[in-house]
Amino acid sequence: MNIKKPYIGLKGLTLVFLCLCLGICSTTYAQDNTAQNDVESYFEEAxxxxxxxxxxxxxxxxxxxxxxxxxxxxxxxLIDSYNMFALLYLKLNKVNTTKYYWDRAKVLLNEVEYPYGDAIYKYIEAILLFRDDQNFQAIFMLNEARQLNNDRNFFNNILLTEGEIYLNLEKYESATKNFNSLIVNTDIYEKEYLSTRAYLGLASTQMKTGNYEDAAKNAENALRLAEENGFSIEIVNGNSLLAEANENIGNYQNALTATRNLQTAKDSLFGIEKLSIETKTADEIHNENMANEIKRQDERIEELSKSANRSEITAILTSAFLIIISLLAVSLYRNNQIKLKTNALLHTKNSELQAARDEAVSAMEAKTNFLSTVSHELRTPLYAVTGLTHLLLEENPNENQIEHLKALKFSGDYLLNFINDILHINKIDADKLEPLIMEFNLNRLLKEVIDSLQQSAKGNRTKLILDYDESIPSHLMSDPVKLSQIFMNLIGNALKFTKNGEVTVKAQMVHKEEDEITVYFEVKDNGIGISKEQQEKIFDGFEQGSIQINREYGGTGLGLTIVKSLLGLFDSKIKLESELGKGSAFYFELKLKCKDNIIDNVPFEIVKEDYDFKGLRILIVEDNKINQVITKKMLSKKEIEADIANNGTEAIELAKKNTYDAILMDIHMPGISGDEATIEIRKFDKITPIIALTAISLDDSLEVFYAAGCNDIVTKPFKPEVFYQKIGENIFGKQTNSSPIA
Known part of the structure; x- marks a missing residue:
């Protein structure tokens, strides 16, 4: 697999990085030891x-x-200095300047015998060949350089560069051999640097061969050494390889972390200010060296003038004049290149930011899909837990078992609420939730929510009060389901932390303009309150103020997070005022559409009825054996006869051969899915009620189920009373006022 940008690896600059400032170990002309040590110390600094x-x-x-x-x-x-200058300028992609110093080194090499200088000269030539895609010529030149000197640091860098070339030639075994030989090295100059580069080389090789697990490990080893020693380019490369390896393995959270670290490292490494300083310094030093060369030429002119060598003076003057003109041209060219490079850098940064955003989105989508799958898979066994608990409670258990069964039922309900909260948060984060626009009565909605929580209020000996502004129009347009969720969470949260007190729910109209009103909502309690420090993060997921509060009051800490996210769908924000020991007030404003000209004659409440199910025949479509047993036994409790289809294909065949009062259709099944089976059944049977009995995941759309031909939906796991109510509504409601499905 090819390594993505911005990985700075196989070619060009990376190989240059390997060889800059190689250890200068050979013996020089006999001179003062102090001066020699000073030169070596500057080489070591470089x-x-x-x-x-x-x-x-x-x-x-x-x-x-x-x-x-x-x-x-x-x-x-001086030859060593020129060679090292050439390598540094090559790193900056200043090829012409590189060749200038490379040529200066060659001129001096013609004057003295210096094998180490010749070896470095050929080493630079090998890199230039490799940059031009002349891989085999580059390897040949590296072998020639190796024959000229046996310096350990030089030999190690030859191995590393050769490994990079083998990797580019897809000679993975040879590349791996070179990199492995450098993992543990005894280099006195660049031990950690060579190991870091070797780990990166191994990781790149393993990415090419699809060995992503080992690639991730070697990338981590490289990253650790790079961060310990401040090797900034290797930090970028290590994070790049680690992100790609983890993505291929499926460790999306680690991939996202590495991607974020990569972006931070790149911002530091490729900042405009840093590049400008490097370019300015490089040009200043080159200009100074050119000026020194002119000065040396002037000195030679003066010497030749004294010897009356006019022809040579003329040639030198001409050379000096050309050098001055070249410097002026270089200066103008440099200014233009800085502008072009800055523009190109800005364009590159924009592209990199876009790529980083896309990678982050991909990682987030992977996380969302994972949570969706987990939540769905948890619902199936949870259906067995809640269903069997309900059946056991109805079968006259022993007195000493009732308490345990009730505890089991409570735990199942708690776990179901927790799964629902996580699923809800992820739907909002994944932008898969949008507010609906439908008619509702706000006063009735609030009364229903309060009525549903009266039992919790009685348990805490807390009074629930509704302060409702009667000037609010009775018919409003918004999403009553999501508004109910908001108030259920806010009121439920207030009740949880209020004992022997009051919880007041307030709805007051702020202003009205034509068919749009603004309503102020407040849920206020006189409970334990929230400290100033905790108020800043109380709306974050899984936050409940403190560990002690979590242990005493329980809950997931997701309720307020859901409220904040849901209000965001309505372009509203939740606000909080609270004081420890005195209570809390959560408040917000909503803009709603109203319909003043509609007469309120439609009852808002759903009327629950007791149905006589005896003698009914229902088809259960379910692939899970345990769920089949539970659903069938729950139906038999109401004296309902049931057939079972193990998959969508069997369901279609049984529906053709038999007449059923209703069909309970699981959606997620191997082979033909539930919605596909429903579509097929509707081709020959448009009357029989089909109820989707399924564990809904993040990607499921209720509209798709209805569009396929389902009459209703029951989410697993469910409350038994809801299960029976839905069956009764669809069967007996169809008999009294049925209308065929088109």
Whole structure:
């Protein structure tokens, strides 16, 4: 698999990074030991700065080394300086400047015998060949360089560069051999740097061969060494490889973390300010060296003038004049290149930010899909737990078993609410939830919510009060289901933390303009209150103020998070005022459409009825054996006869051969899904009620079920009274006022 951008790896700059500032170990002209040590110390500084990608500081150190070598007339150290200058400028992609110093080194090499200098010269040539895609010529030149010197640091860098070339040639075994030999090395100059690069090389090789687990491990090893030693380019490369490896493995959370770390590292490494400083320093030092060259030419002119060598003076003057003109041209060209590079950098940064955003979105989608699958899979066994508990409670259990069964039922209901909360949060985060627009009565909605929570209020000996503004129109347009969820969470939360007190629900009209009103809502309690510190994060997921509160009062801590997210769908924000020991007030405003000209004659409440199910025949379509047993036994409790279809294909065949009063259709089944089976059944039977009996996941759309031909939906696991009520409504309601499904 090809490594994505911005991985800086196989070609060009990366190979240059490997060889900059190689250890200069050979013996030079006999001279003062102090001066030699000073030059070596500057080389060591340049090497350290290079590995940390501080190119401007590396150039400054190298400039000092070259000046000292020239002052001491140490030709070999000057050759080393020119070679290292060439490598540094090659890292900055200044090929012409690279060749200038490379040529200067060659001129001096013609004057002295210096095998190490010749080896580095050929090493640079190998890199230039590799940059031009001449891989085999590059390997040939590396072998020639290897024959000229046996310096350990130089040999290690040859191995590393050769491994990169093998990797590019897809010679993975050879590349792996080279990288493995450098994982543990005894290099006195670049031990950690060589190990870091070797780990990255192994990770790249394993990514190419599809060995993503080992690639991730080696990328982590490289990243650890790079962060310990400040190797900024290797930090970028390590995070890039780690993100891609984890993505291929399926560790999406780790991939997202690595992607974020990658973006941070890139912002630091490729910042405009840093690039400008490096470019400015590189040009200044090159101009200074050019000026020194002109000065040397002037000195030669003066010497030749004294010897009356006019022809040579003329040639030197011409050369100096051309150099000055070249400097002016370089200056103009440099200014233009800075502008072009800045524009290109901005364009690249925009592209990288877009790519990072896309990767983050992909990781978020993967997380959402994972949670969707988990929530769905949890619902199936939970259906067995709640269903069997209900059946056992109805079968006259022993007195000592009733308490345990009730505890089991409570735990099942608690777990179901927790799963529903997580599913709800992820639907909102995934932008898969939108508010509906339908008619409702706000006063009745609030009364229903309060009535449903009266039992909890009595348990805490707390009074529930509704303060409702009667000037609010009776017929409003919005999403009553989501508004009910908001108030259920807010009022339920207030009741949880209020004992022997009051919870007041307030609805007051702020203003009305034509068919739009603004309503102020407030849920106020005189419970335990919330500290100032906890108020800042109380709306974050799984937050309940403190561990002690969580243990004492229970709950998931998702209720207020759901409220905040749901209100966001209505372009509204939840606000909070609270004081410890005195209570809390949650309030917000909503804009709603109203219909003043409608007469309120439709009852809002759903009337529950007791149905006589005896003698009914129902088809259960379910692939899970345990669920089949539970559903069939629940029907038999009401004296309902039931057939079972193990999949969608069997359901279609049984529906053709038999007449049923209703069909309970599971949606998620192997082979033909429930909605597909419903579509097929509706081709020959448009009357029989079909109720979707399924564990709904994040990606499920209720509209799809209805469009397929389902009459109603019961979500697993369900409350038995809801289950029987839905069956009765659809069977007996169809008999009294049925209308065929089109």
């Amino acid at each position: 090497r350290t700065y290079r590995n940390k990608n501080q190119i401007d500081l590396a150039l400054r150190s190298l400039e000092k080394a070259a000046s000292l070598a020239e002052a001491n007339k140490d030709v070999k150290k």
